[in-house]
Amino acid sequence: MTAPGEHYVQRNQPPGVPPLALTGERTLPDVPEENYWYRRHLVVYEWIARRVAGRRVVDLACGEGYGSAVLAERAASVVGVDANPEAFEHARLRYVRDNLSFERTLVETWDGDADAVVFLQTIEHVQDPDAILERFKALVGAGGVAYVSTPNLLTLAPPGAEKSENPWHVKEYRADEYRELLGRHFRDVEILGLYHARKLALHAFALKHLAWDRVHKGLRITKPFYDRFTPAIAASDFVLRSEHDGADLDAALDFVAVLRP
Template sequence: MADQISEAQPQVYLQRDQPEGVPPLALTGERTLPDVPEENYWYRRHLIVYEWIREQVGGLKVIDMACGEGYGSGVLGAAAREVVGVDANPEAHEHARLRYTDDRVRFARDLVETFAEPADAVVFLQTIEHVQNPDEILERFKALVADSPSPVVYVSTPNVLTLAPEGAEKSGNPWHVKEYRPEEFHALCAAHFSSVEMYGLFHARKLAVHQLAIERLGWDAIHAKLGLTKKFYNWFTPAISAKDFTLTADRPLTGALDFVAVCRP
């Protein structure tokens, strides 16, 4: 269904309506971006998790690892004592530095593997599936929060069971090294942290209705037959909000879109 929503996506989109002096970023598929209507489904799917974490990190120093465009660091900065957004990409770093200028938010151009500032919380969303060395990285995150009185690490990743074709080990995303089943992701985190709480992200509101229409009514075939695909998704995708997703620990993780692990040493 997510693939259907973004099916008309061409090779390159630039962010629209950026503040004066802030260079727009191009959508490449490596990271999600705000201000690209055709990318809005993925942006909102990531945004709700940042908004949920924001409510947990009030007064803490937070490292937003692989922060990309920087929007998540900006969200966290509304509650955290201090946020450092870390990304190695020079264009993303420069964009984030210029766009998100809250006094409590700053950006560091560095690698996830080498950034060394201690913190109370580390946030690492939708990135562990991109790395070759997940065990090494989780150990590093644990060390960064080791001296905090309230250490916590938030890690999210897509569910291969809902991202990839049925029976496949991986989707076609060329940036992903490993995509996880729920038990695999829990085992990875539990190998490094004594406490791991798992949450699942699911469709809600109009996205839940849309999913039901596909599964029960054959909506994919209907809009294609009527020639409505482009017109419908040009309207539907930009209208999606973070409220069209829900994050919960009360539903089976096999059906989740993404997993969010809350890890404590």
């Protein structure tokens, strides 16, 4: 997310809210250089929010807290859980709603009332994903649902590599590996793919077919272009597609799994 040697901190935080620094472990809003990754995560939170209306939701590994706040716009209640003390303090101070609270504890040990679990872009960080998924199944119960997302190894890592260079990731998954992992714990597994849309799809086309990466370097406009392009990316520049509608999961950016016991 961040180039070696660079250090980004959140801008324009509300009074009394300590800004967080970008480390690469979690994404942050209010960092223009990070906007691509923030919007890529935000669109999934918004999609889930429309499906958890009236539910008691726990957002595990909630990080900065923006996703928990999005979920709380529709859910009956939301608890955002994160073990990091700086992220917890920031989230507690920044996102204040009657139906939203934050707890500082480990994902593995949180125990509360929830019928929907949200766990986004984190299972690739986990040493024992089987234990985590069993925990989710116990938390949501027979009528509950879990939403678990992870990046696609095939589009995140270099061709042929078994892992990207992200030092925080323990294991990255292909679609078939991810389905097999989830199917060991949940009866009903639906996987959607996240893809570029609108201007990001056009940008990807230009990179692949118009040699845009060489053009902007040759014209010496790389920094001015991306200084404008990256902050302008919106959640609408991504789209979720279901495998039931013919989506090619091998080409997805991220996998978003909907899991029912």
